[in-house]
Amino acid sequence: MLTGKQKRFLRSKAHHLSPIFQVGKGGVNENMVKQISDALEARELLKVSILQNFDGDKNEAAEKLALGTKAELVQLIGNTIVLYRESVENKQIKLP
Incomplete structure (x- = not known):
């Protein structure tokens, strides 16, 4: 569980990111969850946008x-959804 200070730090880091996944008419499915999980392992912090449809x-x-994805919902x-999960092999972000 993230503290308020850690969430604020992650929100500031995520501000400049672009969404790399989109949730559309089909909703959330297993394939999408697996791809987002793989991306979280590589990046630790990412944005997902929810489409109009x-x-x-x-x-x-x-x-x-x-x-x-066993991630923390930052925002x-x-x-726009911001997710964070600490990477096992590719740790880049040091939380306060």
């Missing part, structure tokens, strides 16, 4: 992604 609940989609703002 997504008809589910944004909060549920964010929770599914966080649980499926859900507008249609």
Whole structure:
């Protein structure tokens, strides 16, 4: 579980990132969760955007992604989800 200070630090790091995954009409599926998990191992911090044609609940989609990838939900703002998971082999971010 991240502290408020750590979340604030990660939000500042994620501000300049572009979303690399999109949740669309199909919603969250296993393939997407696996790809995001692999990307988290490589990057540790990433953004996922929710498209206009997504008809589910944004909060549920964010929770599914966080649980499926065993990541921390740093932020859900507008249609953007920010996820963080410490990498096992490729550690880059040092939390305060």
